[in-house]
Amino acid sequence: MKHIQVTDKKRLHQLRYTGVTEEKLQSIYNHRNVLQPLVEGIVEDLYKEILSIPSLRKLIEEHSTLRRLKKTQITYLNECFAGVIDDEYIQKRYNIGKVHSEIGLDLKWYLATYTKYVEIIYKHISPVLPNEAINILLAIHALFSFDMQLTLEAYEMAEIEKAAHPLRYELHKLQQVNGFTEQDLQHLDEFSGYISFRVDAIMEAFRQSFSQRLWEEYSYSFFEREKFFQYVKNFLLQFFQEKIYYDTESYFRIIRDWSRLIIDQKYHESFFHITTESICEAIKKIFLTKEYLHDPHVVQYIYSFERFTKFTLSIMQEIIRPYLFLRDFDFLDIYAYEISTIDFGRITWIDEKTKRLLHHIGIEEEHPIGRRCYELFHQRTVPCSGCPALEEKSEPLLATFENESGPHYYKVRLLPQNKIFELSRALLVIQDVTKEAKVMFDTLERLLQLAEYRDDDTKNHVHRIGILSSMLARLAGCDEQFVANIQIAAKFHDIGKVGIPDYILNKPGKLTKEEWESMKTHVLIGHQILANLDLPVIQMAANIAQTHHEWWNGQGYPNGLKGEEIPLEGRIVAIVDVFDALLSKRIYKDAFPPEKVKEILLDGRGKQFDPKLIDLFITMWNDFLETRESLA
Incomplete structure (x- = not known):
């Protein structure tokens, strides 16, 4: 007996690649009468493992039942233990992978199931076939490897389909949520001719139903009414004759246009609900009669049409919901x-x-x-x-x-x-946050003034740091929003010094080890002051406060960040802060000459400072120097 009965050359190549051979399938086939009675126990153990994972348990509850899944797995394992692979076996495996992809089962969990399967199978077959267990397990492992290839292929195709037709994919998901099925679409297809054939009778019934429900509440002219009724008639004919329900893009375009009428407040959402209810009522009035009730499918067609209208309204409701929120909370x-x-x-x-x-x-x-x-x-x-x-x-x-x-x-x-x-x-x-922003900036500016009052060296320093940081940011190719933000944010880089004792801030000599550790906490204090203020520019300031003393080689503080782990704004301010500090006279030192400062910065290239930023800074050295002198 031939165990590989596959006609597709591509699949034959996959079988060889994954190690599935006639000999391995023969070993499974020879012991099928021993293996198949073990199937139910193996599946029970597998689902004990699966149900222990909350996300998988939730997925099962949403999309299936445990009984159904166990039955499917028993069928699958029996097919594996039959020791025969044919075209039908391959198509089944591919379809199962496709279904699991569509319901949202993570691929890694699906593949992990195969690994768990092998463990459980070995536990069950080793006591009954001790001498053959390893050979059979190797054969099953090869078969599962082939099945995993099919699964991966199915998942990849589902992802390609999703990327190529995202609208179709999302609409399909909504169909599932609303209980509108492929069978309902087939019913619409079979019902389309009936609707076209009796469209005049349907429209007459629709006029009566719709007028009773709506028109007396609205002061529309006769012309507007007739124009609307003609639109509904044309829509029914074209929608069903041209089977628009299969054309995802056209169908959604119609829904979007209807939704726009509600968003623009040209119609109330109740108008569309009454319209669809009136159409459904008219169709029932025409087709739930003796003339058609001899056809057992007519009732199914009508129910499918009703589900379709509810599905359509649910999409419209989802589309307009945020706009209604804006209108209701004006x-x-x-x-x-x-x-x-x-x-x-x-x-x-x-x-x-x-x-x-x-x-x-x-x-x-x-x-x-x-x-x-x-x-x-x-x-x-x-x-x-x-x-x-x-x-x-x-x-x-x-x-x-x-x-x-x-x-x-x-x-x-x-x-x-x-x-x-x-x-x-x-x-x-x-959202207008001007008031909140002004309060934030006023508070921070006062804190900054307090820091300046306690430390004379910082008065012009913070202003220069803002300007110089924006220059380096622009030189590094940052966009104008980043440049504008860092000019403001960099000013607050040392705001945490408001929490450092005066005797440490103004000490003329070298700090002790304990004093230095206290001084280093200014970065954490600054971050704490800024981090919870909900403005992007202040969030950047918080990053700068915390990271402008980190070093490129990881030897900085407070977190020992390294390389590009340090935010770009922190790396920029680190350079201009040292540049300006070295050129400034401080209580504990005299100002350094420019050439000495350049030498120190170059020496820190790749150690303390981002090498690319240092290279850019040195290239435009004279511009930075002149700007600083003009701001002194």
Whole structure:
């Protein structure tokens, strides 16, 4: 008997590659009568292991039942112990891998199951086949290796499908959540001709149902009513004749357009609920009659159509939910706009509050729809660095706008949406944090003044550090937002010195070991002061406070960070801080001459300082020196 009955040459090559041979399958086949009675016990032990992992137990509860899964595994193991591989066996394995990928089972857990399987199988077969256990185990291991190849292939194809057709993938997930099945789609297909054939009767029944439910509440003209009814008729004909329910992109475009009417407040969401209920009622009135009830499938078709309408409404509800939140909570101090993520940054919707905000910050734009958000709000020709929509992150972007009353601070955040809508749109909200920001900056400036009062050497030092850090950041190729932030943030690098005793700060001689350890705590104090203040520029300041005494070689403090583990802003300030300190007269030393400072900085290249940044700094040495002298 031939045990490998596979016609595909690619699969035959895979079998050879994974070590599956006629001889190994023969050894399994010879002992199948002993192995197959062990199957149920092996599966029981396997699921004891699986259920001990909470995430896998939750996945089972969501997508299947333990009884069903055990039955499937028993069938699978019996097929393995039959010792025959054919085209049907391969297709089954591939399909099972595809299903597990679609329900979201992590690949590493799926593959780990095979490893656990081998252990459990050996435990069961070694007592009954002590002399053959190793050979059989090797054969089973080779077979499982082949099955893992099929699983990997199925997962990869699922990922490719997801990447190539993300909309189709997300809609399919929503179908599953809402209980709308592939069988329902087939029913729509079989029902489509009936609907087209009786569309006039359906529309007459729809008119009656819809008018009773809605029109008396709205003052629409006769022309608008007739236009709406004609739209519904055309939609039913085209939707079913052209089978739009199979065309994911077209179907979603329709849903998106309907959702936009609600978002723009041209229709209330109840309008669409009443429309779909009226269509369902009209279809029941036409087809739940003696004329059609002889066909046992008609009721199934109608129920599938109802599920389809509920599925459609659920997608619309998911799309409009964040916009309704913005409308219902209009009293909040936030502004909203929407951009395209396909044609990135193009504004597709803007609320009335944001239009007023644009006017308030001095931007006169009568028709903002169609403009790029970064051009309109930030006067940039390219998207903003740190844009939450571009980088898909929850951290806000801090924007600063100037007007006659001074700088105003705003946080730009990404508002979570339905995953389907996020494929083409991003909803952004702007929160005015000017009051909070001013309180933060005023408090920090007072702390900085206190530090300056206690340590005369820091008065102009902090201002120079800000300017010099922004120069080095720009030289290093950082974007303008980073440059602007570090100019502010670097000033607070030594703010933690407010917590250091005066006698240590102003000691003219060398510090003792204990005094030096106390002095080093200023980086932790500074970080503690700044870290919980919720502004991106202050978060950068917190990073600088904590890391500007770290060394490139890992010999710095407080955490012994090394190389690029040190944030870029910390590495920049480390250089300009030493540069300015060495050129300054302090209570414990005279100012060093510029050439001596250059020599010290070069000596620290690759030890204390980032070598690339030092090279850039030395290249523009005269510019840094002249700037510092102008600020002295």
